[in-house]
Amino acid sequence: MARLNVNPTRMELKRLKARLTTARRGHKLLKDKRDELMKQFLDIVRVNKELREEVESALQKAYKSFTIAAAVMSPEFLEQSLMYPKQSVSVDISYRNIMSVNVPEYTFQTKSSDFSEIFPYSYAQTSGELDDAVLELSKIMEKLMELARVEKSVLLLAREIEKTRRRVNALEYIMIPQLDETIRYITMKLDENERGNLTRLMKVKDMMLKQAHNYE
Amino acid sequence: MYKLAVIGDRDSVLGFRALGFEVFISESLESAAEILDSLAEKDYAIIYITEQLMTGLGEVISKYDDRPVPAIIPIPGKAGTTGIGMKNVHKAVERAVGADILK
Numbered sequence: 001m002a003r004l005n006v007n008p009t010r011m012e013l014k015r016l017k018a019r020l021t022t023a024r025r026g027h028k029l030l031k032d033k034r035d036e037l038m039k040q041f042l043d044i045v046r047v048n049k050e051l052r053e054e055v056e057s058a059l060q061k062a063y064k065s066f067t068i069a070a071a072v073m074s075p076e077f078l079e080q081s082l083m084y085p086k087q088s089v090s091v092d093i094s095y096r097n098i099m100s101v102n103v104p105e106y107t108f109q110t111k112s113s114d115f116s117e118i119f120p121y122s123y124a125q126t127s128g129e130l131d132d133a134v135l136e137l138s139k140i141m142e143k144l145m146e147l148a149r150v151e152k153s154v155l156l157l158a159r160e161i162e163k164t165r166r167r168v169n170a171l172e173y174i175m176i177p178q179l180d181e182t183i184r185y186i187t188m189k190l191d192e193n194e195r196g197n198l199t200r201l202m203k204v205k206d207m208m209l210k211q212a213h214n215y216e
Numbered sequence: 217m218y219k220l221a222v223i224g225d226r227d228s229v230l231g232f233r234a235l236g237f238e239v240f241i242s243e244s245l246e247s248a249a250e251i252l253d254s255l256a257e258k259d260y261a262i263i264y265i266t267e268q269l270m271t272g273l274g275e276v277i278s279k280y281d282d283r284p285v286p287a288i289i290p291i292p293g294k295a296g297t298t299g300i301g302m303k304n305v306h307k308a309v310e311r312a313v314g315a316d317i318l319k
Binding site: 038041042045046048049052053055056059060062063066067070078079082083085087088089090091092093095102103104106109110111118119120133134137138141144145147148149151152154155156157158159161162 | 217218219220226227228230231232233234235236237261262264281282284285287289291292294296297301302304305308309311312313317318
């Protein structure tokens with residue numbers, strides 16, 4: 001593992017040691033974050049899968065009803081009947097914070113609370129099959145909204161987990177070993193200097209003693 | 217207040233109009249991409265798009281993955297499901313966990 005390119009001084013050593021402590025703490029925190037995110041993610045992704053299966057099969061059924069409705073009415077008339085909807089939905093978004101990931105939560109409001117508003121045509125000229133089809137579709141609506149919420153959360157969480165995992169790995173396998181290695185290098189270098197200094201002093205002392213007392 | 221939109225071919229999405237969704241009919245990938253981009257700039261919280269269109273729009277859609285709004289959700293079209301909606305879920309799991317554990 002490559003060590004950092006720094007001067008082997010006491011000051012540098014102190015700085016690196018502080019950095020190592022921070023890195024260790026960050027690593028631990030991020031690891032906890034990753035684990036918790038993963039837990040949340042696994043809970044929600046199972047829901048997502050089930051919900052999607054449900055919605056997909058329900059939609060197929062609704063489409064089938066529409067095909068039948070289209071078969072007994074002329075396509076122009078079918079489109080005309082649905083041309084001007086009476087109902088309209090709007091959404092309020094609030095955010096829920098899952099481990100600092102903001103996932104949206106939707107609250108729905110229909111313009112009119114009257115349920116029959118989903119039929120934007122007069123019953124006189126349309127077939128009963130169309131009523132069935134629209135009704136069937138309206139039943140899926142709530143599931144569709146729920147699916148949107150869950151699926152978006154899954155996407156956002158997956159992204160955050162990926163990011164966090166990358167950070168954890170970078171700290172664990174690059175940053176921390178590098179700092180360890182550099183700290184060891186500096187300590188050894190400083191110790192070596194210390195020993196060098198000591199021998200030099202002893203040598204000088206010998207020479208001075210020799211000069212002062214003139215003995216061999 | 218945000219709105220809901222559905223993009224898809226005529227036969228698939230017509231019914232959503234009755235429920236109060238805003239329906240945008242698009243038969244080609246280019247026009248769908250255009251509609252999608254313009255909707256994403258406006259107040260649409262959720263945009264449902266048929267899987268048939270979704271398949272060709274991977275890049276246009278993935279740029280909104282990071283943003284909390286809008287959520288772009290694939291739904292099967294009249295022609296049936298292409299499985300891309302499910303595939304997206306599996307892909308997310310793979311990204312997060314490293315292996316597809318849903319199977």
